[in-house]
Amino acid sequence: MAIVANFTPDDVTWTHIGNSATLKSGGRLECNDGRANFILNKYGPRGLVKLEFSEDPDYLVKLKAEAKRRYVEFWRRQIYSFNQFNETLKNENKPYTHPDDMMTQKAQELGINLVGPWKTENTSNDVALKAALDNNAALQVQLNKLMEAVGKLQDRQSDVEDRSVGVPEIDWNKVKNSFFFLNRKDLKSYFYKHFEMMKSWPVDLKDEFAKKYEKATGKALNFDNAPEEPKESGKDEE
Structure with a gap:
């Protein structure tokens, strides 16, 4: 048996093998391992977590913090998408899609402006997210320059510590911000367009991208094989 806990503000309704129920905010569900794994695979990104035995006195605090992190990241992705x-x-020049009540509530809660003929107060201090939302064009220009610089570094035959040829040092935090808030469709496009340059990224940055890619698409990422061009599709699912 396993215990799934909901430490997020949201009630989460799940369905598994013909059975459906709602795990209330603050609630816990005891079920068999198969059902628990299914629920966690599907709703873990929304903040559901598995309770396990631990002798760490701070275990529950850490688990709740992880649940909150997933919850916030999930809704940021939804709003950005x-x-x-x-x-x-x-x-x-097409009509806007109006947000539902839940989307509006989460945007206000996280302090993010929704794009459209309405207003939500922006109290966010998340500079990286604001840049991704409001300065997408400028960020893309910056990304292209960074990718060009990475390409120059990749072509150099001298030691990576030798900066004497005038190639600018890469700000890897900016590279990380360029993909951190992308949705599933855009992550695929990003990987396809920048694959060759990404092979020269630092290992920790490639691992960071791989984790986001696998979490968003459900597929493992392989930097050894060139990706296929992503197919056009409609709006991403949640």
């Missing part, structure tokens, strides 16, 4: 979709509609 919604905004990106509405930006596309705007550029195509």
